Amino acid sequence: MAEKQRYGLLIDYEYCTGCFTCQVACQQEYGWPAGMGGIRVNEIVQNLPKGKAYLTYFPFPTELCILCKPRVKKGLEPACVKHCMAECMTYGPIEKLAEKMAEKPRMVLWAPK
Amino acid sequence: MSSETEIVRTTTWSAGPGCHGGCGILAHVRDNKLVKIEGNPDHPWNRGRLCARVLAMTQYTHHPDRLRHPLKRVGARGEGKWEPISWEEAFDLIEMRMKAIRDEYGPESMLFNSGTGRDIYPWICMLAYAYGSPNVMFGLSGSACYGPRLAAVNTVQGDFAVFDAAQWFPDRYDDPRWRRPECMIIWGYNIHATCPDNLFGHWIIDLMKKGTKIITVDPRLSWFASRSKYHLALRPGTDAALAMGFLNVIIQEKLYDRKFAETWTNARHLIRTDTGCLLTEAELVDGGDSANYVVWDAASGRPVVWDSAAADYRGEAPESPMFSGTCDLELVQGEKVTCRTVWDTFCAEVEQYPPERVEEISGVSAEVVAEAARYYAKSGPAAIHWGVAVDMTPALTPLVQALSCLWALTGNLDVPGGNVIARLAFDVAPYALPGSDGAIRLKSGEQDKPRIGRDRYLPLDKFYWRCSTDLSLDQIFSEDPYPIKGMWIQTAGIMQGLGMDPKKWRSALEKLDFVVAVDLFHTPTTQYADVVLPATTFLEKDSFRSWWVPLQTINKAMNVEECLPDMEINFELARRFDPDFRFETLHDLYDDILKPSGLTFSELQQKDWAYPPEGSSSCPYLRHEKGLLRPDKKPGFRTPTGRFELYSTLREQWGLEPVPHHEEPPFTPVSRPDLAKDYPLILSTGRRSPAFFHSEHRNIPWLRDIDPDPVVEIHPNTAAEHGIGNGEWMWVENWMGRARFKAKLTPVVPQWMIMAAHGWWQPEKEAAEPSLFGMWKSNINQLLPMGHQGKDGVGSPIKHSMCRIYKAGPEEV
CATH class of the missing domain: 3.40.50.740 (Rossmann fold)
Known part of the structure; x- marks a missing residue:
């Protein structure tokens, strides 16, 4: 019996600017109250040697992420992916995303529940 | 009874997202109620993308606190x-x-x-x-x-210029006329957080993905700074010294575009060494015009008049116009004077700023200044884009002149991928x-x-x-x-x-x-x-935008009570x-304003947007060569001399310094060492939040969730010295007053500076005095003065003052 195709989100955190579009796009789509939603953006300041630092933002799909099944059925992209201003999020089959991930550093592949 | 959802195409601007607008959206409206906003994927400006503030509009339009009646x-x-x-x-x-x-x-x-x-x-x-x-x-x-930057650029260049993300063309980056900037200097700008100045901030991220390298000038480690080839973390208020340092390196090392300087600037115009002022035709010949200037022809050993109104030499162009050097002339009264060129005068000022002196003033190492300047000058094309930090210092005009001279002298003005002249679409000027x-x-x-x-x-x-x-x-x-x-x-x-x-x-x-x-x-x-x-x-109005390109309408999608x-x-x-008053309806007025475009308001509404065609003054490139900038259609710029002015004729007339330079702002440890004893930290304000546009949006739950408290960014070492922990309430205080903030410990700010968020009030608190929505506790402007505008009336010390900090007592939290 064929395994059901699994989908995920590939996030290029080199280019995530912390605009919080994904977070609010999801809240708008599903009417989540403030503080709740399918994706949350985190700021991570990496301390580096010689007093240097690197500022990173990192969108994290939560337990509430359903990979926008209703949108995808209509042929639309997930709300977060569609509106992402840095165009740093890709939705697709996990195998395809993994191939893409091999091409560039500073990426993370999420497979929400 | 529920009706169908209607999808209305429209354009953002101000109230709502609060910003300078331009994004194409699809408003989903049912029963006169906004149910959702999606980005319009066909719109060349944002291509479907949107910010958090637009996506939160359903919480805004129908907010219970909205004013609904006079x-x-x-x-x-x-x-x-x-x-x-x-x-x-x-x-x-x-x-x-x-x-x-x-x-x-x-x-x-x-x-x-x-x-x-x-x-x-x-x-x-x-x-x-x-x-x-x-x-x-x-x-x-x-x-x-912004306005001061516009005015200052207009003073020397006759038109404003911005970085080139192919925003002039409907097919954007695919347009064959466009080139990617090799390098971009982001000067005091966190543009992607709020899209100020009529630009879509993430265009720069598009460029970075295409290979543009970034130089960031910012005391903070911004997102751009983190990803920059060079990060120049200057002391706030020393920007002009840094820009002069760039010019110094570029001129010393002959990295400038000599042909542009000769042809398109007033570099060859003569300045009297006795008065230090431009030599005019009126001083040279009887009945001469004081708006005309003089160039020395080394071949004939004679002066030639520059006819300012004609933006050209009077009569034959000189065979060998002097670019650098001195000459002796006899004036109309028989007086003998020695003159030198504008170029030499400009260079003499620039020579005051070798990288070592720039390091002393700005704190940026001389080596990095020189390397970054070289990198910018050798990258072709390259663009500079600046933020409000440039305006928020009293001597902003000399700073803007220095930056404008950088893009002009490196041959990056109105070229593909450079600093491109930005004009109102079709010259529609409301x-x-x-x-x-x-x-x-x-x-x-x-x-x-x-x-x-x-x-x-x-x-x-x-x-x-x-x-x-x-x-x-x-x-x-x-x-x-x-x-x-x-x-x-x-x-x-x-x-x-x-x-x-x-x-x-x-x-x-x-x-x-x-x-x-x-x-x-x-x-x-x-x-x-x-x-x-x-x-x-x-969403509740019919209007239009002609702020640069494209020309587009804002279309009413719904209304909210009264x-x-x-x-x-x-x-x-x-x-x-x-x-x-000559108009019967608003649409009559719109039609009148839109006349230069050849479209009526309703015609434009049908088209959604219109891009000016090639040959229009609002379509690039190299318009100074094509005679598209001046009303008389002659080649040149819309300045008094028709040339980019390295030495500003207007500033000379106004009794202000005609060439760029640095002036120490009024409240810094350098200008006020007396105050520095009590207020040892540099206070900078106004770092942007993607959730808010200035003082707006504190009442929108999805947005407030992103940025819930007024915060001060403070370096962990500085916080430790003051016994302040992350998330603790603290006071920022100076001679004018104090305001209370939550400490955000982060190494993105230098140890000698704190960054206080601006525009804070709390709509959830009591409106009446003495609370005034909590404003008197958290408005940082209480520490910043009125009345310290620049000598020319514009610019103000908002990005740099001085302060001390201390932890708030338990009763003050």
Whole structure:
């Protein structure tokens, strides 16, 4: 019996600017109250040697992420992916995303529940 | 009964996301209610992308606190007591009160105040001018946002210029005319957080993905700085020294575009060594014109006149015009003078800024200054883009001159991928901005005469048709030369956002006879009004945008109870104030303004957007070569000499320094070592939040969730020295006052500086005084002064002051 195709989100955190579009796009789509939603953006300041630092933002799909099944059925992209201003999020089959991930550093592949 | 969802294509601008607008959206509306907003994937500007503030619009349009009816104050100012009135009552009351002021004191006794980059400038000008007042005021001290940059660039270049993300073309990056910038300098700009200055911030991220390398000039480690080839973390307020250092390296190492300097600048014009001023034709020959200048022909050993009006030499062009060197001439009176060229004068100033001196002033290592300057100059094409940090210093004009000289002398002006001249689409000018007169204008020069600051600040007179904010505030108290009796404040926050020293603004508002505030929510500012009118978001109005390109309409998708669009409010009152007001409907007015485009408002609505074609003055590139910039269609720039002015003829006439240079701002450890003893930390303000546009959006739950508290960014080592932990409340204090913030410990700020968020008030708190929505606790502007505008009336020390910090006591939390 064929395994059901699994989908995920590939996030290029080199280019995530912390605009919080994904977070609010999801809240708008599903009417989540403030503080709740399918994706949350985190700021991570990496301390580096010689007093240097690197500022990173990192969108994290939560337990509430359903990979926008209703949108995808209509042929639309997930709300977060569609509106992402840095165009740093890709939705697709996990195998395809993994191939893409091999091409560039500073990426993370999420497979929400 | 539920109807179908209607999808309305429209364009963002101001109220709603609050920003400078431009994004194409699809508004999903059902039963006159906004159910969702999606980005319009076909729109060339944003290509479907949107920010958090637009995506939160459903929480904005139908917010329970939205003002839905006109209100009349019934208690004392600041007491927060209101009574709803009808629009007819509101219009009648305003007409009566404002006409009484006009009759008794003259129309100039009313100030008209607007916020930054708002969509309502044409309409506030329409109202002010119909009433008869020239006093349209942008409420920041020194008008220190964008307008001053525009005026300063216009002074030397005749037109504004911005980085090139192919925004001029409908097919954007695929257009064959466009080239990717090899390098971009991001100067004091966190553009992607709020998309200021009519640009989509993430265009720069598009460019980075295509390979553009970034140089960031910012004391903070911004997102861009983290990803930059060079990060120049300068001391705030030393930007001009750094820019001069770049010029120094570029000229010393001959990395400049000599041909551009010779052909398109006034480098060859002569300056008298005795007076230090430009030599004019009037000094050289009898009956000569003092607006014409002189070039030395080394081949013939004779002077040749530069005819400024013609933007060309008079008669034959000199065979060998002197670029550098001296010459001796005999003047009309027989007097003998030695002259040198503008180029030599400019270089003599630039020589004052070797990288080692720049390091002493700015704190950026000499080596990095030199390397970054070389990298920029050798990258072709390269662009510079700057943020409001450039305006928020009193000597902004010399700084802007230095930066403009950088893009000009490196051959990056109006070339693909460089700094491209940005003009109003099809030259559709709704109202007067630098470089255009506008369709909406004062009836006569006479009406403009009492404009506050016009006679004292000549750049304001020529390029920036606003009154001086600082002098206006003073005049409310002094009543000299005439009294100010009323203020019309429209979608602007003089108390919580724009106004430095808000206690002084409060006293000013208290002194006025009549104050109207037009807004979407109650704010600290509305508490000082006598009448408050409910305005609308961009979704509830028909309007248009011609701010650069494309030309596009804003289309009404819905309405919210009795709220009225700003322009409809102002249109009704303009008709009441001006018996000669020529328009019957707003659409008539729009059609009139849009005439240069050849389209009516409804035709433009059908098209959605229109891009100016090749050969139009609002379509790049190299328009100075093609004769597309000047009204006379001659090649050159729209400056007094027709050339990019390395030495500004206007600044010389105005008695201001004609060449770029650095001036130490008024409140720094260098200029005020006495204050530094008590206030050892540099206070910088105004870092952008993607959740808010200035003082807006604190009441939108999804957005407040992103940025819940007024924060101060403080380096962990500095915090430790003061015993302040992450997330603890602390006070920021200086000689003017104090404000309370939550400490955010982060290494993105240097140890010697703190960064305080601006525009903070808490809509959830008590409106009435003494709380005033919690503003008196968290508004950082209480530590920043009015009245320290630049010598030319623009620019103000907002990004750099001094302070001390301490932990808040448990009872103060």
